[in-house]
Amino acid sequence: MGKAALEWTDAMLAQLGTDKDAVLAERWGTTAKTVNLKRNALGIPAFGHVQWTPEMEAALGTDSDAELARRWGLSKASVVARRQQLGVASRSEQQGAGFAWTPQAVALLGTASDAKVAQQLGLSRLTVYHARMARGIPAAARGSRQDA
Incomplete structure (x- = not known):
């Protein structure tokens, strides 16, 4: 007989996207795939995924990558990658x-x-x-x- 379906609590749902799926899965005794499917079904972006806004993209190249990363709480590598992806020259x-x-x-x-x-x-x-x-x-x- 298969494993019982996971009972999703409000507290668990609130934690989706706040840490890696695998970390949450281990915490809850399930698989990362189960957490991934639920998170995706609810339209919650993965942990660490940057939701680039038009304002953020417009600011690329206007200040140093390091300063923008600090301001937005991102890694410098994330800022550099997005700037290069959009073809924006660095400051x-x-x-x-x-x-x-x-x-x-x-x-x-x-x-x-x-x-x-x-x-x-x-x-x-x-x-x-x-x-x-x-x-x-x-x-x-x-x-x-x-x-x-």
Whole structure:
């Protein structure tokens, strides 16, 4: 004879989507599949699933991925993945795209840490890093006089 059907309580239903299906299943003595089917039948998103709003998507690229992740309580990887999925450039990529790399600005690359050069030019460290790498310029030696 098969196992008796799970009696879903209001408390159990309230916990759906608040933890992984497998964790809830173990807690309740059932299978993850049973929890998954009930959660899906009720239209409850899986734990960790991000419900991207139009406002969230519009904000992608307007601030750093790390800052947006912190603001929304998400991992930075989730923000990066969604931004890339939508084809939105990162904030640092946008800053670098609008920056005029004059010979004087290029000459600074590799003379000090990327962070120091970025500070001088008003750019992000990542923008300077990408510009330096794209030009094949090696990083400044650690402890160089310009880096102090």
